Amino acid sequence: MKRIRDLPDLDRPREKLAKRGAESLSEKELIAAIIGRGTRGRDVLLVASDISRFLKTENCSPSYDDLVEIEGVGAAKACQIIACFELARRFIDSDPRGHRIASPTDVLSLVTDLVDRRQEHFVCITLNGAGEVITRRTVTVGLLNQSLVHPREVFADAITDRAASVVLVHNHPSGNLEPSQQDIAITRQLSEAGSILGIRVLDHLIVSRKGYVSLKEIGHL
Template sequence: MKEKLLIKEVPDSSLPRERLIRQGEKSLSDQELLAICLRTGQHPIHVMDLAANVLGRFMNLYTFKGATIEELMEIKGIGKVKAIEIRALIELGRRMEEASQPKVGKIRASFDLAQQLIHELKDYQQEHFICFYLNTKNEIIQKETLFVGSLNQSVAHPREIFHGAVRYHAASLIIAHNHPSGDATPSGQDIMFTQRLSQCGEMMGIELLDHIIIGHSTYTSLKEDELLKKK
């Protein structure tokens, strides 16, 4: 039995683009998504009709993803260029489906990460604020230097830090920054900022595992010193 594809009679190709912006791509039909990718039709065929013709040529999306360039070119309005573009689109979708989230290391202990950061940050003349975003297995899925300069709550705002956590679907995070003076002792500002960030993480369900402060050859782990949460 032929599966019915999501085909709509929409006269204006700009409507799918506008609706994608307003409502998101999930609100669009298969035909509308393909019409956006095709961009234009071929006179006198409107791009929405062209998208409908392409989808109607195949039983369902499963058979459509196996379409060859030759099969696509048999459809009126689909020349070699559009056929190649469709094949490229299908292949990109296949690769995205098979893609796994990249990892750049696994956190086993604050000590190990601190030793790495001492080597990386010890000679910096400005404070560098680094965030490590982790998955549920404590694997690093993203490392970002978010701020350069003196750490203060007006610059290093939790909103900016947790924006990355949400973007990368992180389960937890570790933050770190260096003290150019070489003294890894946390300041009162460091402690208050860490406690505030920990509380924000609790509300969002994204745990702050540690805040590591780097000196020239030493470090301080606020988790090890039990300074993460406000007492």
């Protein structure tokens, strides 16, 4: 195996990534780009090759203790690799596309961030005809009222998405899950507007750290 110092500049992992994009790198080269350097007597490409072999064998996210057992991987390199896995996991898990919605609990995993918000966020999740998520959008931030949460603001993007239905969600920073009269009025207004447009409002959830309430389940849809 060639040492990284023996490679032309454009074939070195980080330079190659910058010029040709991450997709042009092998798994070994991607790992080398992450850890940056090897150790005395062990070139970065050799260390990266061992890490790649370990990851393929284990076929799961690595642990810190497992990584530091690999020769040439110390605390810093192990932390870099674990951080990369965790960052990728969070971005993949946060992508709602294709997530199937069949009940209110299916929605909760898409809006976990709302429960810690200090302001009310009104979110619209658009769905295709199979009940799968197209995307999630924040419509308004702040106190809800009918002038802010207007049908045109909610349904403009849903029409662009060619959505068959939507699920509405907003949080109560106070923790109180009781829907206000304003919440109920907005829900009914949006449901009526959706019926005219042919985009059904499946549910409107109120969420907080204490749990959730489905306005459909309590008879307001």
